[in-house]
Amino acid sequence: MEIVWKLITWKLKIKKNMFFPKQKNVKLKILKTRRGNVRLPAFMPIATRGAVKNLTPEELKNLGAEIILSNTYHLFQKPGLDVFKKIKGLHNFMKWSGPILTDSGGYQVFSLSHKRKITEKGVKFSSEIDGKEIFLTPEKVIDIQLAIGSDIIMVLDECPPYPCSRKYAEKSLDLTLKWAERSKKHFNLKTIHYKLKTKPLLFGIVQGSTYPDLRKKSAEKLIKIGFDGYAVGGVSVGEPREEKIKIIKLCAQILPKNKPIYVMGYGRPDEIVEAVKFGADMFDCVIPTREARHGRIYILNEKRRLKIKNLNSKNFYKTLQITNNKYRLDAKPLDKNCQCYTCQNYSRAYIHHLFKTKEPLGQRLATIHNLHFYLYLIKQLQK
Amino acid sequence: MEIVWKLITWKLKIKKNMFFPKQKNVKLKILKTRRGNVRLPAFMPIATRGAVKNLTPEELKNLGAEIILSNTYHLFQKPGLDVFKKIKGLHNFMKWSGPILTDSGGYQVFSLSHKRKITEKGVKFSSEIDGKEIFLTPEKVIDIQLAIGSDIIMVLDECPPYPCSRKYAEKSLDLTLKWAERSKKHFNLKTIHYKLKTKPLLFGIVQGSTYPDLRKKSAEKLIKIGFDGYAVGGVSVGEPREEKIKIIKLCAQILPKNKPIYVMGYGRPDEIVEAVKFGADMFDCVIPTREARHGRIYILNEKRRLKIKNLNSKNFYKTLQITNNKYRLDAKPLDKNCQCYTCQNYSRAYIHHLFKTKEPLGQRLATIHNLHFYLYLIKQLQK
Numbered sequence: 001m002e003i004v005w006k007l008i009t010w011k012l013k014i015k016k017n018m019f020f021p022k023q024k025n026v027k028l029k030i031l032k033t034r035r036g037n038v039r040l041p042a043f044m045p046i047a048t049r050g051a052v053k054n055l056t057p058e059e060l061k062n063l064g065a066e067i068i069l070s071n072t073y074h075l076f077q078k079p080g081l082d083v084f085k086k087i088k089g090l091h092n093f094m095k096w097s098g099p100i101l102t103d104s105g106g107y108q109v110f111s112l113s114h115k116r117k118i119t120e121k122g123v124k125f126s127s128e129i130d131g132k133e134i135f136l137t138p139e140k141v142i143d144i145q146l147a148i149g150s151d152i153i154m155v156l157d158e159c160p161p162y163p164c165s166r167k168y169a170e171k172s173l174d175l176t177l178k179w180a181e182r183s184k185k186h187f188n189l190k191t192i193h194y195k196l197k198t199k200p201l202l203f204g205i206v207q208g209s210t211y212p213d214l215r216k217k218s219a220e221k222l223i224k225i226g227f228d229g230y231a232v233g234g235v236s237v238g239e240p241r242e243e244k245i246k247i248i249k250l251c252a253q254i255l256p257k258n259k260p261i262y263v264m265g266y267g268r269p270d271e272i273v274e275a276v277k278f279g280a281d282m283f284d285c286v287i288p289t290r291e292a293r294h295g296r297i298y299i300l301n302e303k304r305r306l307k308i309k310n311l312n313s314k315n316f317y318k319t320l321q322i323t324n325n326k327y328r329l330d331a332k333p334l335d336k337n338c339q340c341y342t343c344q345n346y347s348r349a350y351i352h353h354l355f356k357t358k359e360p361l362g363q364r365l366a367t368i369h370n371l372h373f374y375l376y377l378i379k380q381l382q383k
Numbered sequence: 384m385e386i387v388w389k390l391i392t393w394k395l396k397i398k399k400n401m402f403f404p405k406q407k408n409v410k411l412k413i414l415k416t417r418r419g420n421v422r423l424p425a426f427m428p429i430a431t432r433g434a435v436k437n438l439t440p441e442e443l444k445n446l447g448a449e450i451i452l453s454n455t456y457h458l459f460q461k462p463g464l465d466v467f468k469k470i471k472g473l474h475n476f477m478k479w480s481g482p483i484l485t486d487s488g489g490y491q492v493f494s495l496s497h498k499r500k501i502t503e504k505g506v507k508f509s510s511e512i513d514g515k516e517i518f519l520t521p522e523k524v525i526d527i528q529l530a531i532g533s534d535i536i537m538v539l540d541e542c543p544p545y546p547c548s549r550k551y552a553e554k555s556l557d558l559t560l561k562w563a564e565r566s567k568k569h570f571n572l573k574t575i576h577y578k579l580k581t582k583p584l585l586f587g588i589v590q591g592s593t594y595p596d597l598r599k600k601s602a603e604k605l606i607k608i609g610f611d612g613y614a615v616g617g618v619s620v621g622e623p624r625e626e627k628i629k630i631i632k633l634c635a636q637i638l639p640k641n642k643p644i645y646v647m648g649y650g651r652p653d654e655i656v657e658a659v660k661f662g663a664d665m666f667d668c669v670i671p672t673r674e675a676r677h678g679r680i681y682i683l684n685e686k687r688r689l690k691i692k693n694l695n696s697k698n699f700y701k702t703l704q705i706t707n708n709k710y711r712l713d714a715k716p717l718d719k720n721c722q723c724y725t726c727q728n729y730s731r732a733y734i735h736h737l738f739k740t741k742e743p744l745g746q747r748l749a750t751i752h753n754l755h756f757y758l759y760l761i762k763q764l765q766k
Contacts, residue, residue: 082712360437
């Protein structure tokens with residue numbers, strides 16, 4: 001009797017999945033990767049060259065980081081792929097066991113490298129390190145990320161500058177879309193033998209500069225190709241605030257809700273809160289780590305601490321410049337309500353002193369605090 | 384009956400202490416300070432400006448550091464005494480709860496400051512930071528160290544350069560001895576109300592350049608004044624190896640064995656092993672931390688690992704320059720037998736990569752390893 005009942009419920013389950021596939025308008029809350037789950041929205045600390053500046057993987061984990069970002073362009077040049085082959089991947093190299101997303105390097109090719117030449121086949125440029133000529137194709141970029149051991153692979157795209165003529169934006173987008181198609185094809189070919197549980201994810205990147213119709217075209221074409229997640233690229237490249245908001249909002253409306261939406265290289269704390277409201281899920285930004293190294297400290301405004309989610313203004317935080325002389329005798333922690341290691345142990349006067357005497361511990365303690373600020377903020381947005 | 388017996392044993396104890404005082408030729412094994420015991424010999428990591436470069440107090444404790452050294456001259460100028468008054472001492476400022484020895488600043492006054500003028504009263508010089516004129520006396524240096532909250536206070540001395548004429552050395556020593564006497568007097572006056580358990584220790588400093596008779600005179604005079612410990616200053620200032628060995632050996636012979644003997648700013652690993660054999664107990668040296676920041680890594684020679692104590696040669700260790708290209712693909716840890724955090728987690732290839740890409744984590748991981756090397760070595764010498 002029990003067996004019969006089990007069979008019936010099992011059949012019903014199959015049928016239910018056939019007729020009611022996962023709904024597209026149900027917002028994704030957890031991103032599953034082969035190296036563990038990531039709660040959304042997520043903020044990814046940046047380990048450009050295989051290390052988050054000043055911090056160990058244990059410190060990152062204690063801060064609540066669930067995923068980090070590294071950079072294909074930089075890792076490919078230094079240490080180089082032979083090192084990843086010998087050491088068996090980036091995770092083992094830097095001893096981070098959680099998921100890693102690798103940027104495709106598209107942004108760096110266009111912003112850092114000189115003498116670059118784009119053809120339909122790929123992009124040729126000379127290395128900033130030794131001047132050697134490098135030729136990257138969409139296929140090669142997939143291969144590099146597979147060799148690095150990335151858990152979330154980004155396709156190669158062209159990131160147009162701002163401002164950008166309509167004509168250039170159109171031409172650039174056409175190329176990016178062709179590359180996206182080739183990327184998906186190559187990725188499928190290369191991962192055909194992977195078991196589902198050990199397969200990395202592949203994300204497409206929406207481009208189209210500040211032109212809404214091009215962005216729409218880009219998003220729709222990528223959805224047609226089909227990716228595990230979708231990134232909004234080419235924002236925060238110098239365009240006015242309204243322009244970037246408009247584009248992020250538009251993309252988030254078009255892209256499927258049951259897939260992660262990742263806004264690349266974004267943003268200030270208030271910008272992240274706003275983008276999450278539009279539907280964005282993933283972020284990476286140099287702000288917390290870079291500003292920490294310059295002594296710029298992020299402080300949560302206490303009155304707004306519990307109401308972040310409902311905020312319409314950007315007044316829920318402020319920054320302080322710890323190198324200012326007024327902190328020389330300040331016995332208070334950076335933020336009296338903060339639970340980070342730095343605030344639980346040290347005074348503003350001490351951090352001020354470390355920066356003033358160029359003690360490297362200062363940058364480390366400030367980085368811990370600022371990353372805690374960002375990761376605490378994102379945790380509030382998950383609720 | 385029991386009470387009578389207790390009285391008898393108590394009386395016997397008193398008598399024993401009267402007739403058999405602590406023997407001067409019994410070597411001291413533990414230095415008691417108001418902030419805990421320090422096993423001897425001890426190596427003190429250097430926190431010149433109130434931080435061991437790159438490391439937190441927790442990391443220092445995990446490495447086995449029992450005492451650290453900080454610098455009166457630097458702390459007096461930055462952050463300044465008003466900060467220590469506000470934050471209630473260096474321990475609270477930097478969150479190190481163990482003992483701290485503070486260098487008197489004598490060495491820095493003579494090596495760093497310009498326009499200095501020595502009189503019997505004290506030394507006048509201009510601050511390297513703002514050019515302001517500062518006047519330090521033996522008494523003021525004691526007051527500063529008391530304000531900082533130091534557990535082991537060093538007297539102000541003049542550290543003569545090398546080479547140094549007999550005449551200059553004699554004159555300088557006379558001044559240093561007069562200052563030592565005044566220091567002791569002032570220290571006693573200032574700490575008269577301290578309970579024994581909360582009283583810091585005061586160390587005298589033997590000077591006399593490379594002249595054995597002057598060193599002997601210096602040591603004997605200091606013993607007469609009476610200090611809690613004795614330092615050998617003015618070694619490793621450029622003199623040949625034989626000269627410094629001769630002086631350390633001589634001082635260790637004259638100074639009382641039941642008091643700690645501290646060789647200031649000393650030395651290479653093999654030099655420390657040798658000095659311990661002569662009877663030295665305490666050391667501080669920039670080598671492990673400074674060389675770590677330049678990628679110079681200390682490795683224990685495995686065959687000699689267990690025989691350090693009996694060594695006559697300096698072959699029990701070697702160094703490797705991790706920035707060398709041959710470590711680019713080296714999957715081994717810095718030292719395969721080392722138990723430090725760095726060696727338990729990372730490859731030479733990773734540390735090499737961090738140095739090559741100027742990632743600050745590289746200096747931190749190398750510092751952890753080198754300090755572990757020194758503190759492991761000193762632990763072997765304690766057995």
